[in-house]
Amino acid sequence: MGKKISDNIGKAFNIESMAAARNRAFAFQAQKEGRKDLARLFRAIADAKSAQARRFLGHMKGKIGSTKENLSEALENEKRALEDIYPGMAKEAEGAPWAVKKAFNQTMKVSSRHLDLFRRVTETGDSEVEATLYVCRICGYISENEVPDNCPVCHAVKGRFAEVA
Ligand SMILES: [Zn+2]
Structure with a gap:
């Protein structure tokens, strides 16, 4: 595979990764505005962008x-x-x-x-992380097994944590 194609694969990975993050943020905002339907659409697009990014990453030599x-x-x-x-x-x-x-x-x-x-x-x-994991949706802090009353990094309240499936 030529250098140009390899470079384009890397660029496509970056574009799709950024679009996934952006659409996830748009979904969060739509949810805050009570627009559940649009939040779901943004989440679907974000998931789709993640799939596209993963696909390009798979073509980047040695990346997975x-x-x-x-x-x-x-x-x-x-x-x-x-x-x-x-x-x-x-x-x-x-x-x-x-x-x-x-x-x-x-x-x-x-x-x-x-x-x-x-x-x-x-x-x-350890190949397993047995703890239940919760992510602060404001700053990205990860808590194990329990949701703190306030995030130790950004002080967000309990309700801002989401359990990771
Ligand atoms: Zn936080």
Whole structure:
């Protein structure tokens, strides 16, 4: 496969991934506005975009390995984001509006939590995460087995957590 095609596969993966995230956010907003029908449509589009992204990812050489390999890659990605990417971005956001600064700082805290979870399953050789997992829909913090009264990172109330099926 030529370089142009490989590059396009990577671009298509990025486009579909971003569209999935965007449509999921639009669904969240529609839900808040009480437009359940449109929220469902946005969620369906988001799921479809995720499927398309997954398809292109499958054509990116070496991008989907065994679960053991994927865990290791996921861990390295979190580590890189946490150590090499976000600290610089957070520093550059110091003069930005408060909410933007907060988004970068909380993303670092949440990524650190994600890294801990990946480290635990990778280092202990545990292939199973037995805990029930709840995700804060505001900041992305993951809680195990119980929903905290307030999110330890963004202080969102209990109702903002969603159980992961
Ligand atoms: Zn939160």
